[in-house]
Amino acid sequence: MAVSVFAPASLANFSVGFDALGLAVKPVDNTLLGDLVSVEQAQGENSLKVVGEFADKLPSAPEDNIVWSCLHLFNEAMADAGLATEKVTITLEKKMPVGSGLGSSACSVVAALAGLNAYYRDCFDEKAMLKMMGQMEAKISGSLHYDNVAPCYLGGLQLMVADEHIISRSLPDFKDCFYVMAYPGIEVSTKAAREVLPENYCRKDLLSYGQNLASFVDACHRQDKTQAFAVLQDVVAEPYRQQLLPGYEQARNYLLAQGSLAVGISGSGPTLFCVCDQQERAQELARWLQDNYLQTELGFVHVCRVDDLGARTLKD
């Protein structure tokens, strides 16, 4: 039996929750923005085939692909649980640009691990899976943060909680909002974007950070859109990372002047996101970003909604 799992793009940090908030997104035109992994029984040894638009951006040796590490981690977990495994052929359809700020590695990790779990008829529960996903993200980015893998796996808006037995909780999101995601077509590695951040923050920023995040979470629970987007300001990463994003400041100023509810950096960038509550306005801003924010022919812009489903098995 072969299984195929799709894992969607995500917007980590959401400006106010560095390493602590993440939102899964899906284009309104039904484009599959994310990675696809299929798992089937092998004739011989384990193998990994990589296809798709961004396949050539990944290391050529299968052992250097994070999906291969996922297979090893999953097989170890099966062995520890006293469960038998088979040799498998894995196909990764790499639809996500690498180093994009859209959670590209998370898409591969989540699709691979969820695909393997589906293949073995859900041997592991959600928490066990999330822990493995976090471990694989940490291997790639050098630090443990769940703000891409949790929304990508579980869907919706996720808040990372400081309890390793829970890891992530769903927050109520704003169903009438559109998220315009503009990927400029250049690569910014998560590691490099973390290295530009200061070791220490001043008291003023610390206080703003706590207040913005708390106000945002409160506004989500009360479905107070005005408060939620009024406090969506990033004092932790954006001031230091915007130097890595050509044209970011100009685009941000334009989009806010045109009535966007909020503008920010998706994950570690270079993707920019802006929020609108009218689809027509979102489409207009998407066209502007297409003409003014993209740097190479690899760039794209999508008008998205929240993806409530997260990783899902696709039927043939």
Ligand SMILES: Nc1ncnc2c1ncn2[C@@H]1O[C@H](COP(=O)(O)OP(=O)(O)OP(=O)(O)O)[C@@H](O)[C@H]1O
């Ligand atoms: N299947 C895979 N998908 C993505 N990156 C992979 C994969 N396998 C190995 N890599 C390597 O992992 C690194 C991913 O880097 P990084 O964390 O900056 O990217 P990312 O996950 O695409 O970022 P972002 O979360 O900003 O989209 C790259 O060096 C890439 O070559």
Ligand SMILES: N[C@@H](CCO)C(=O)O
């Ligand atoms: N929270 C992480 C997300 C990386 O995709 C960061 O901003 O470094």
